[in-house]
Amino acid sequence: MRLLTVVRRESPVTLAREVLWRTQKRWRQKYLRGKLETLACPVTYRPAGIYQPKLEQLRKKERELVLRYADGICAGEFPCFAYGPVSLGFPPRWNLDFVSGGTWPELPAAAIQVVRHDGSDVKVPWELSRLQFLPILAKAWRLSGERRYRQAGKDLLSNWMEKNPAGVGVNWTIAMEAALRAISICLFLELLAPWPEEEYAWSTRVTQCLWQHLLFIEAHNEFSHLSRGNHYLSNIVGLFCLTTFLHGPGMERRRQRYRRLIEQEILQQVYEDGGNHEASTGYHVLCVEMFTNALLLMRSQRTNPAPTFTLRLQRMYQLLCALADARGHVPQLGDCDDGRVELLSDDLEQMLETTPEDRHSLAVSGLLGIGESLFGDSYGGRKSEAIWYGHISDSAENLNPKVTGQRSLTFPNSGLAVARSGDLEVVFAAMPNGIGGKGSHTHNDKLSLTVKIGQEELFADSGTGCYTRSAELRNQFRSTSAHNTVQIDGQEQNRLPASTGGLFRSHDDARVSPIEVEEKNETLTLRASHDGYRRLGIKHTRTVRLTPQPSLTVVDLVNDSGSHYFQAFFHLPRPRQVTIEQARGKEISCHIIQGTGVVKMRCQAPVELQMACVPAKISSAYGLVREATTITVSGNFRSSLEVLSHISWEG
Helix, strand or coil, X not given: CXXXXXXXXXXXXXXXXXXXXXXXHHHHHHHHCCCCCCCCCCCEECCCCCCCCCHHHCCHHHHHHHHHHHHHHXXXXXXXXXXXXXXXXXXXXXXXXXXXXXXXXCCEHHHCCCCCCCCCCXXXXXXXXXXXXXXXXXXXXXXXXXXXXXXXXHHXXXXXXXXXXXXXCHHHCCHHHHHHHHHHHHHHHHHHCCCCHHHHHHHHHXXXXXXXXHHHHHHCXXXXXXXXXXXXXXXXXXXXXXXXXXXXXXXXXXXXXXXXXXXXHHHXXXXXXXXXXXXXXXXXXHHHHHHHHHHHHHHHCCCCCCHHHHHHHHHHHHHHHHHCCCCCEXXXXXXCXXXXXXXXXXXXXXXXXXXXXHCCCCECHHHHHHHHHHHCCCCCCCHHHXXXXXXXXXXXXXXXXXXXXXXXXXXXXXXXXXXXXXXXXXXXXXXXXXXXXXXXXXXXXXXXEEEEECCEEEECCCCCCCCCCCHHHHHHHHCHHHCCCEEECCCCCCCXXXXXXXXXXXXXXXXXXXXXXXXXXCEEEEEEEECCCHHHCCEEEEEEEEECCCEEEEEEEEECCCEEEEEEEEEECCCCCEEEEECEEEEEEEEEEECCEEEEEXXXXXXXXXXXXXXXXXXXXXXXXXXXXXXXXXXXEECCEEEEEEEEEEC
């Protein structure tokens, strides 16, 4: 079925190019298989100068976080996703999913079934084997001078190489994992350099391992003429990193090629307004980090990137800043798997100082600080994060990135609008389906809202939960009912595949209109529509109004000539005290205890409505599913229907 869909969408020329590419890729893999261990290593490792830290300017808080994290690793405590530090031993078992207890066999990678639908999640061993704790151990050594951190990193890397020979085991099954791991190793070695003479033999073994990573990624490159996203981007950024740190025959030619590919790919994967084309804020953050890593590598070589690359990356930061609140927290829209290129101070803080139940995947103040140091714009954020890269000369505390004074910012290509009135903040999502409608990390969140009053969420996105551990949970969290929008007749905005093999696919049903913005008499109005229910003969239009009181009004209009049932969902991020004052009628209402205040919600329609408050699930970090509350407003209607929901608050 998927092949038929591809055939319908793509031209014969594109399909022929794809067939040729896949044939060449299979030949490369066949040639490489079994030779990774025997091929001579013609390259040497050389530091690139990406780290130029002024450690005396680093904030005490960041020092403490790095050292605490490193102490935990030395004790065999490995933070992983929202599970918190987990006692895995020193060294850990690299092929273990510690949640389910499942392991993957030590077989040639091509023979391993990665997704087994038995409750295991391959992302757990993959995440551990990205080795992103290695640069933190090296930073701890640089900060403290204690050699035990350096030795711990060396021991863990040596054990990983011993237990994961090239091309064998679950950690060699896809190029993305090899690419992110290679970046971690390169940055680790950069921080350890220069090496004493007694470490030369060890560094030679590691260089051989990096050479194997380069060959493996090239042979398993996740490029496609049909559809490509963050996997392929990680491949070419990883290869650019490797060819920057490795020196030898052919490296300069490769390095220039991968730099050009990265400069081209940002125009493919990032809209003109700075949004990532996978319809996901989580993957927007990951791709910002990947492109930033590439920019830092270019600058370390005194290479000027193409102006189009720099401008597009700057716009990615501008969109990220617009979405972030004063704490640097970005709402989850679409998939989020907590993926990073390098662990920053926000990540360490979330792992070490935030309980799993309170963890927020997209805390990005440190990343915004790096953006400010690179581009000089007032993104705000934790600027001391950038001290490791030698780009700034001060260590300012967190800055509020919302000093622009603008009441709304709209990103027309990405289908996002951010609006503020007083202490009210609304993010309105009318994002096109990811990668030109091919799905990827898209959720059924058309015309969904996230709402904050002050720094506290009122209506939140339900998040991601997991990928392959549970197909049912995966589809639940990407479904229409998991978002603050309207569902008709229990149907999905984009139909989801029934089989477990379709966890990263959906039908391209819902097309969205551009977001219209109007400001009149101090009232800010946002409006958009989608036609995901056109198979039912229905178009859904949502209008959002922010008034200066402030208050929020949401008007949902659906048009049709038949009989239908609708549900509107409002997801509260935690179990909340909700009192329903009027449960049935053409006007229904409730109030919600929000911090020290009270939020009042009133809904009106020309038909009888019903309001209910039900227990729900929400995920604010990958692997975390916790209790929440959902308010539903539902009813039956004929022909067109307009439902008005008015939200105001006191205190």
